[in-house]
Amino acid sequence: MTEARTDTREAILQSARTSVETHGYTALSFRDLAADVGVKSASVHYHFPTKPDLAEALVNRRCTEQEAFFEDLFARTQNYEELIRGYIAMFRSGFDCGNRMCVAGVMSAEIGGLPDPVRAAIRRFKDVNVAWIAKMLRIRHPRMADETLQQRAFAIYASLEGAQLIAHGLGGDAAAFDDVIAGYEASGLLSLTGSGGRADDAGAENRLHERKPAIRKRAQN
Amino acid sequence: MTEARTDTREAILQSARTSVETHGYTALSFRDLAADVGVKSASVHYHFPTKPDLAEALVNRRCTEQEAFFEDLFARTQNYEELIRGYIAMFRSGFDCGNRMCVAGVMSAEIGGLPDPVRAAIRRFKDVNVAWIAKMLRIRHPRMADETLQQRAFAIYASLEGAQLIAHGLGGDAAAFDDVIAGYEASGLLSLTGSGGRADDAGAENRLHERKPAIRKRAQN
DNA sequence: ACCTGAACACCGTTCAAGT
């Protein structure tokens, strides 16, 4: 398909993504980016006229990837616990490769310096995630009111971004992330224990098909 | 007490705080900061030799303020619901004055470019918050195991930072923040509904002393 | 003790010029 012609553009996007996930958007340098890709900084401006243009492309690309991730996940299983654990694992994966964070999360913190198109992309990323979380939750709560389900999905999205943000700020502390997730699970937020607060479902499928190993605790000291 | 002599240093800290809360740490400019305060940028370096030194001072000052906030809050009431709602209101308050965000949250996202002293300050801010949330939770759950209580407190802290981050990224969408909080509450995460998951307390004080008005819903469209 | 101007190597951005 679209293979060779946009080599440089592709390399820029990949290098920029890693950099933003690791050091943030504002800290990203067009000159360093260009050096990493093997061109001059003016060439980066050829592909992305301004820095916000690059930011927008990064978030929009993440939206597409995220859709694909969800489709793959749902193709593998329709078991709620497996779905939600797979989703959580994606938020955790950045800690295994250099303490990276979701680009939409990073840019949310730096939103003050970003123009409308980037804000729209961040909103779209949120919408994509909430819609698919709701799709998961529907499996667990077949009769829950749609408004309640959407609200719960939004809450789960925000809580996972928060767990990632805090663990990222603690230097990529995956054990802290796991600890927060365990707290969410125990409270019922993730609808994993069958004790999910006001959830007005039938409570018919509280037994889990299989149990994953317990979430790892903090390193003993 | 310490009044007049450190005027400039005080003004720098205040201006920097607003700027970081609004635009992020990396976007903060020593020259703009100096202009706002009425000195030259070299003078800012006299008070804070490097930018990370300023960042560290900002977070450490927030820790002190946060301690004072909690002490005031506990001095006003020992009612759990009032305490937790007062705490949540603090996370929400930034949306009423220019979409500001917690400095520790902002810098968590930008942690990749920050040295150890700042990381330590961010960790301290987390510790302060979790300790005081645990103190609140102890009122609601008198017999909960301490480890479980700490985990729940950590989860609440991360979830509130997440709610703030996402609403910040949506352009200071206070209604979105309220929506997420309502989702947390309904799930039991905030221990406000008496249906808090595996919480192994006696369930003796589930009745609330008073009910606050319902959390506002999203603007109708 | 506190501030400053000038210099340094950086930054995003622009543009005329190359192939």
Place this chain on the structure above:
DNA sequence: ACCTGAACACCGTTCAAGT
């Protein structure tokens, strides 16, 4: 279509010099 060197006004930082 894609890249470049040079220039512009910025940036954090340093330092000798002022009061």
